[in-house]
Amino acid sequence: MFVALDRASSTPLAVQVAAGMRAAALDGRLRAGDRVPATRTLARDLGVSRTVAAAAYDQLVAEGWLGARHGSGTFVLAAPPSPPVSTAAMLTPGGTDAPTTTDLRPGAPCLEVLDPASWRRAWRRVGDLVPSERPEYAGVPAFREAIAEHLLRHRGLVGADVLATAGTTTGFAEIVAVLTRRLGRPVRAGIEDPGYRRAAGVLRAAGAEVTGLAVDADGLVVGNAPSGLDLVYVTPAHQYPLGGRLPMTRRAALVERARSEGFLVVEDDYDGELRYDVAPLPVLAALAPDVVVHLGTAGKIATPTLGVGWLVAPPALTADLLALRAATGTRPAPAGQLVFAAWVHDGGLGRHLTRLRRELAVRRSLVVDAVRAAGHEVLGDRAGAHLVVPLGSAAAERAAVDAAAEVGVRVDGLAQHRLDDVESLPLDLTADSTEHADRALLSRPQVHGILVGWAAPTRAELEHALTRLGGVLAGTGVTPA
Numbered sequence: 001m002f003v004a005l006d007r008a009s010s011t012p013l014a015v016q017v018a019a020g021m022r023a024a025a026l027d028g029r030l031r032a033g034d035r036v037p038a039t040r041t042l043a044r045d046l047g048v049s050r051t052v053a054a055a056a057y058d059q060l061v062a063e064g065w066l067g068a069r070h071g072s073g074t075f076v077l078a079a080p081p082s083p084p085v086s087t088a089a090m091l092t093p094g095g096t097d098a099p100t101t102t103d104l105r106p107g108a109p110c111l112e113v114l115d116p117a118s119w120r121r122a123w124r125r126v127g128d129l130v131p132s133e134r135p136e137y138a139g140v141p142a143f144r145e146a147i148a149e150h151l152l153r154h155r156g157l158v159g160a161d162v163l164a165t166a167g168t169t170t171g172f173a174e175i176v177a178v179l180t181r182r183l184g185r186p187v188r189a190g191i192e193d194p195g196y197r198r199a200a201g202v203l204r205a206a207g208a209e210v211t212g213l214a215v216d217a218d219g220l221v222v223g224n225a226p227s228g229l230d231l232v233y234v235t236p237a238h239q240y241p242l243g244g245r246l247p248m249t250r251r252a253a254l255v256e257r258a259r260s261e262g263f264l265v266v267e268d269d270y271d272g273e274l275r276y277d278v279a280p281l282p283v284l285a286a287l288a289p290d291v292v293v294h295l296g297t298a299g300k301i302a303t304p305t306l307g308v309g310w311l312v313a314p315p316a317l318t319a320d321l322l323a324l325r326a327a328t329g330t331r332p333a334p335a336g337q338l339v340f341a342a343w344v345h346d347g348g349l350g351r352h353l354t355r356l357r358r359e360l361a362v363r364r365s366l367v368v369d370a371v372r373a374a375g376h377e378v379l380g381d382r383a384g385a386h387l388v389v390p391l392g393s394a395a396a397e398r399a400a401v402d403a404a405a406e407v408g409v410r411v412d413g414l415a416q417h418r419l420d421d422v423e424s425l426p427l428d429l430t431a432d433s434t435e436h437a438d439r440a441l442l443s444r445p446q447v448h449g450i451l452v453g454w455a456a457p458t459r460a461e462l463e464h465a466l467t468r469l470g471g472v473l474a475g476t477g478v479t480p481a
Contacts, residue, residue, distance in 0.1 A: 136164075
């Protein structure tokens with residue numbers, strides 16, 4: 001008990017002891033439920049008589065701070081009150097109640113449709129398993145089998161030799177490490193621009209030479225990619241962040257260049273299962289398993305809680321990845337793999353994807369309606385869990401992001417997804433096809449706008465946020481034709 005006593009003071013020692021214990025409860029050193037020392041122990045520790053300690057306890061019991069339990073001792077009953085909240089902290093500069101912040105940035109899963117009963121069953125089943133004695137560097141066999149079945153049913157990838165990862169970023173880092181060791185020099189890599197900045201971060205951390213590759217409404221402009229690359233990182237199912245789907249002609253051209261020029265294609269299939277209009281195109285790894293690495297993750301379709309992902313690579317690269325893991329003793333944690341495998345075995349993933357597609361399709365319609373009601377158009381295929389609202393300038397983009405934050409809505413600007421600190425080719429924003437109206441939005445030298453995601457909040461939260469965001473967009477002007 002850290003109670004300071006002033007023996008020269010005229011204040012009685014019992015009053016000082018009570019005041020010290022009361023202060024300890026107020027500042028959190030003593031908490032409700034804590035057992036306090038017996039009066040004899042307290043008296044000894046503080047160097048006072050037991051009568052002084054008993055008098056202090058009697059006072060605190062009378063005030064309701066302490067209470068005795070027969071045969072158990074004396075305990076703290078009162079928790080310290082919360083600090084007062086000032087009126088200024090409760091109000092925005094405009095004088096109205098501050099709205100609850102809703103995060104509409106992309107990248108989060110939709111947990112509202114996750115079935116709690118199915119989720120709990122998967123965790124309980126794993127608890128009954130016998131712990132492993134040795135590490136599985138390729139991943140838990142049950143997980144690898146479950147993902148191979150998933151890739152066959154949902155992505156058309158036959159006979160996949162799956163390696164478990166801790167997620168797409170971690171898997172990509174392993175690939176870059178292996179290529180760097182093979183080449184004996186930094187990797188020369190191309191990545192979509194705008195694109196996934198975390199992948200660019202992996203490359204920079206490995207000392208790679210990074211080149212931004214032009215994209216348009218259909219995804220990567222394959223013909224504009226320079227020669228001399230060792231690796232091309234691409235999101236063909238749903239280009240991140242612009243939302244296009246790489247057409248078959250470009251997929252074939254990319255594969256042909258990879259084979260003739262000797263570079264590796266890394267396909268990030270972060271949300272390829274989530275289409276609402278037509279069936280997804282075959283994954284690149286199904287077209288060219290000899291030159292394509294396929295990356296997937298549970299973080300977007302289920303939850304990042306498990307920390308699991310997967311990759312499918314050409315056999316020689318798979319062998320090198322396993323050798324690197326064995327040499328360094330690194331491997332993805334098995335617990336999340338076991339839970340995911342149990343969930344798949346129970347049919348949970350299949351049912352979840354059905355609910356997820358249905359819910360996200362409805363949410364996309366809500367977003368599109370709100371954006372168009374505010375006088376704007378949208379960019380991005382009917383897929384995934386985000387779209388782009390093009391705006392007329394970088395200033396309009398910044399203003400929209402800031403204004404949305406002021407009304408309690410968090411959105412990303414496209415500037416946050418450009419690779420400004422790497423060497424970039426001129427951005428070709430002239431689409432090959434004008435089949436869809438939104439293709440015309442990409443005819444400018446550079447697109448500005450905000451990304452709006454709809455997976456993270458509940459549907460009710462989304463609807464409230466869209467009302468506020470619609471007001472913001474209505475004040476930014478109509479998207480130029």
